[in-house]
Amino acid sequence: MAAFGSLSTRLTETLAKLRTKGKLSAADVDGTVREIRRALLDADVALDVVKSFTAAVRERALGAEVSDALNPAQQVVKIVNDELIAILGGDSRRLELAKTPPTVIMLAGLQGAGKTTLAGKLAKHLAGQGHTPLLVASDLQRPNAVTQLQVVGGQAGVPVFAPEPGNGVGDPVRVARDGVAEAKRKQHDIVIVDTAGRLGVDAEMMQQAANIRKAVQPDEVLFVIDAMIGQDAVATAKAFQEGVDFTGVVLTKLDGDARGGAALSIRGLTGKPILFASTGETLDDFEPFHPDRMASRILDLGDILTLIEQAQKAFDEEEAHRLAEAIATDGFTLEDFLKQMQQLRKAGNFKQMLGMLPGAKGMREAIDSFDERELVRTEAIIQSMTPQERKQSKILNGSRRLRIAKGAGVTVTDVNQLIARFDQAAKMMKTVAKGGVPNMPGMGPLPPGMRAPKKGGKPQGKQLKRSGNPAKRTEQPMSQAEPGSAFGKPKADGAFGQLSGAEQETLQRMLGNR
Amino acid sequence: MAAKWSLTGALRGMFQRETITEETWDDLETALITADFGPDITEQLVEALRADVERLMVDDPKDLRRMLRERLEERFAEFDPTLSLKERPAVILVVGVNGVGKTTTIGKLARFLVRNGQSVVVGAADTFRAAAVEQLATWAQRAGSAIVRPEREGQDPASVAFQTVEAAKVHGHAMCIIDTAGRLHTKGGLMDELGKIKRVIEKQSPIAEVLLVLDATTGQNGVNQAMAFIESAGITGLVVTKLDGSAKGGFILAVQERTGIPIKLIGQGEGIDDLTGFTPHVFVEQLVG
Numbered sequence: 001m002a003a004f005g006s007l008s009t010r011l012t013e014t015l016a017k018l019r020t021k022g023k024l025s026a027a028d029v030d031g032t033v034r035e036i037r038r039a040l041l042d043a044d045v046a047l048d049v050v051k052s053f054t055a056a057v058r059e060r061a062l063g064a065e066v067s068d069a070l071n072p073a074q075q076v077v078k079i080v081n082d083e084l085i086a087i088l089g090g091d092s093r094r095l096e097l098a099k100t101p102p103t104v105i106m107l108a109g110l111q112g113a114g115k116t117t118l119a120g121k122l123a124k125h126l127a128g129q130g131h132t133p134l135l136v137a138s139d140l141q142r143p144n145a146v147t148q149l150q151v152v153g154g155q156a157g158v159p160v161f162a163p164e165p166g167n168g169v170g171d172p173v174r175v176a177r178d179g180v181a182e183a184k185r186k187q188h189d190i191v192i193v194d195t196a197g198r199l200g201v202d203a204e205m206m207q208q209a210a211n212i213r214k215a216v217q218p219d220e221v222l223f224v225i226d227a228m229i230g231q232d233a234v235a236t237a238k239a240f241q242e243g244v245d246f247t248g249v250v251l252t253k254l255d256g257d258a259r260g261g262a263a264l265s266i267r268g269l270t271g272k273p274i275l276f277a278s279t280g281e282t283l284d285d286f287e288p289f290h291p292d293r294m295a296s297r298i299l300d301l302g303d304i305l306t307l308i309e310q311a312q313k314a315f316d317e318e319e320a321h322r323l324a325e326a327i328a329t330d331g332f333t334l335e336d337f338l339k340q341m342q343q344l345r346k347a348g349n350f351k352q353m354l355g356m357l358p359g360a361k362g363m364r365e366a367i368d369s370f371d372e373r374e375l376v377r378t379e380a381i382i383q384s385m386t387p388q389e390r391k392q393s394k395i396l397n398g399s400r401r402l403r404i405a406k407g408a409g410v411t412v413t414d415v416n417q418l419i420a421r422f423d424q425a426a427k428m429m430k431t432v433a434k435g436g437v438p439n440m441p442g443m444g445p446l447p448p449g450m451r452a453p454k455k456g457g458k459p460q461g462k463q464l465k466r467s468g469n470p471a472k473r474t475e476q477p478m479s480q481a482e483p484g485s486a487f488g489k490p491k492a493d494g495a496f497g498q499l500s501g502a503e504q505e506t507l508q509r510m511l512g513n514r
Numbered sequence: 515m516a517a518k519w520s521l522t523g524a525l526r527g528m529f530q531r532e533t534i535t536e537e538t539w540d541d542l543e544t545a546l547i548t549a550d551f552g553p554d555i556t557e558q559l560v561e562a563l564r565a566d567v568e569r570l571m572v573d574d575p576k577d578l579r580r581m582l583r584e585r586l587e588e589r590f591a592e593f594d595p596t597l598s599l600k601e602r603p604a605v606i607l608v609v610g611v612n613g614v615g616k617t618t619t620i621g622k623l624a625r626f627l628v629r630n631g632q633s634v635v636v637g638a639a640d641t642f643r644a645a646a647v648e649q650l651a652t653w654a655q656r657a658g659s660a661i662v663r664p665e666r667e668g669q670d671p672a673s674v675a676f677q678t679v680e681a682a683k684v685h686g687h688a689m690c691i692i693d694t695a696g697r698l699h700t701k702g703g704l705m706d707e708l709g710k711i712k713r714v715i716e717k718q719s720p721i722a723e724v725l726l727v728l729d730a731t732t733g734q735n736g737v738n739q740a741m742a743f744i745e746s747a748g749i750t751g752l753v754v755t756k757l758d759g760s761a762k763g764g765f766i767l768a769v770q771e772r773t774g775i776p777i778k779l780i781g782q783g784e785g786i787d788d789l790t791g792f793t794p795h796v797f798v799e800q801l802v803g
Contacts, residue, residue, distance in 0.1 A: 041553040044733030047544055111756065112613025112729060116644075143617075143652035144645040151644030167652060199759035226613065230550040230733025232761035239760070253612065256698040258735035281642075 045261030049268035089291025109224035111197030114252035120152030136179030141196035551764035590794035593776035610727035612696030621653025622789035637678025699742030730763035751778035
């Protein structure tokens with residue numbers, strides 16, 4: 001939905017206004033909830049479901065305590081995500097097999113939802129688990145559906161029971177019943193009954209499906225639905241629930257770019273679990289349903305949540321405190337520099353993290369030109385130093401530098417550049433640590449676009465609460481002012497400050513200088 | 515059985531009120547969103563109508579209904595829905611994602627053209643999906659048209675398309691409709707294949723129409739689909755199928771407006787004669803009542 005502007009972008013705009021606040025006001029929550037409502041509608045979530053969902057989110061967000069780790073805006077996003085996963089994944093389960101075989105599985109759904117293909121995929125999946133499924137061709141309506149099932153069965157290596165030619169000839173109920181009998185006779189432990197696609201409003205066809213259900217007494221009735229479906233998911237799901245009372249849902253065509261709000265609608269309306277997702281053209285493109293992936297897909301939040309989590313995980317707080325204290329007492333050494341770098345790398349692939357930031361999509365080029373190996377090289381240089389050299393960079397004379405360069409497999413110029421950058425960073429951090437606003441001496445122009453993602457959705461710590469100079473803070477762009485508070489006030493959980501502030505500035509300077 | 519949801523039904527309650535109230539607007543919004551118009555167009559429509567109502571000092575919901583109808587009709591009628599089939603042979607390429615009803619649409623279209631005295635050949639260039647060729651053959655038989663089948667399984671679809679146009683020229687068929695495999699618009703390789711099919715056909719004859727088939731039950735993803743197919747297949751018209759179900763297909767307004775590609779045909783049933791041209795007036799009439 002590029003043209004509409006993704007939710008990530010819009011939310012980021014809305015949330016930017018909230019950033020400076022320590023608490024969620026009703027108005028803040030309403031603004032965010034409005035955007036989320038829109039996003040859900042764009043994702044084709046049914047209106048009723050959207051309404052009850054946003055109401056629930058609003059209530060929870062207003063009642064929520066402000067967490068230590070997240071700022072208010074992130075908190076709302078997190079609540080939304082949690083709720084989504086809860087709805088999508090609540091009582092998720094696997095296929096239920098009958099105590100006495102054969103287990104009968106019936107497939108039902110709209111025309112073109114992908115039932116026949118799914119029958120093949122399911123059969124292959126089950127055969128792979130050591131079952132002996134039998135496919136039954138009860139779609140006698142669509143021209144050559146029977147032939148299609150035979151071909152699919154052949155590809156899956158699963159036998160197909162197809163006594164009728166189809167194309168409107170034959171009684172699908174009898175075929176289904178005979179199919180089950182056949183399975184018993186030939187000792188198949190699972191029977192998959194493919195039925196004709198039907199519109200929710202077609203009473204006659206729905207009656208036929210109900211008759212098949214009655215005749216074969218399936219253990220599972222799977223409702224197959226296209227992930228691209230719009231608001232009609234409601235009417236369809238209701239019709240099928242009343243018609244055949246399905247026991248589980250399969251989402252197909254998830255390999256497209258539909259956001260798949262239908263998943264949420266159907267869960268919200270019927271409470272039936274989503275068992276499988278079908279994600280491609282070949283018979284192996286079939287997998288159990290993952291609620292968390294679906295949640296972030298519906299919201300289209302980039303992977304902002306993953307980013308938050310990764311950052312949270314990677315930065316252990318004690319280390320952050322120790323570091324902050326060290327800097328405050330004028331002791332920022334190459335050792336610390338190295339640790340920061342390693343923490344950053346622990347946070348995952350840095351390039352990937354940049355890509356996850358909402359708004360970062362437009363700056364592929366800048367991201368692509370970012371060389372991850374740069375971090376590795378810098379690490380190698382520092383690791384080639386003796387502990388003493390790391391603590392006191394002043395003692396690094398020419399011969400020491402030559403030795404280091406050899407050890408790290410780089411040139412002396414590289415070592416010189418690193419030390420120059422480190423000196424600048426150390427100076428800057430000292431200023432910051434003393435509570436001043438850094439004026440970044442010798443700071444070259446940033447590569448174009450590199451700044452944008454930081455403002456967008458970078459993880460923000462609680463450093464927002466503290467500020468070296470409140471008046472200036474409000475005037476200054478966040479990205480520049482934040483490091484001051486983070487480092488100046490170690491108690492204020494400065495974990496993110498390091499990642500988002502000085503750390504990134506330093507890194508970018510390294511990039512810019514290269 | 516769920517009752518058939520309809521915009522008409524949803525709007526009825528609101529038009530029966532005495533005056534226009536806040537609730538009327540809520541109902542209107544709900545109805546439009548439920549008809550898949552999407553949040554953006556819904557918002558535009560509601561705002562425009564609110565402004566009109568205020569300006570004209572209308573407070574009878576019946577007038578509001580008329581205004582809604584006019585607004586929708588105006589927007590739907592912005593483009594020309596006629597099929598251009600002047601070339602001989604007139605080559606029609608039919609594309610779309612999986613399961614939207616391409617093959618069925620071709621069957622109906624062939625039937626429609628045959629009934630109007632044209633000789634038609636259909637080309638089974640969907641060599642991917644199991645039994646797609648047989649399905650098309652069944653439709654061709656019902657429609658009374660000729661068919662060109664692939665010579666062997668898994669043949670390059672472009673070559674089938676080429677042979678179909680060739681057959682049309684040799685046997686003097688006036689119309690030539692080519693089926694293609696359903697493909698999700700996100701699959702780059704498959705989308706490129708469409709470009710190839712097009713290029714190969716154009717070596718023989720210009721293509722009269724490239725029709726994108728959209729399923730009425732599709733939601734806001736329809737716009738993405740259309741955009742992707744425009745890029746790789748240069749579509750010239752939209753076909754909306756399965757309008758006989760409970761779906762209202764409001765998203766096609768967004769598709770038409772965003773892409774500038776007109777809706778040309780509408781499929782409203784499972785019968786072979788259930789394919790009609792697109793008439794904005796009739797469509798809106800059915801939608802709003």
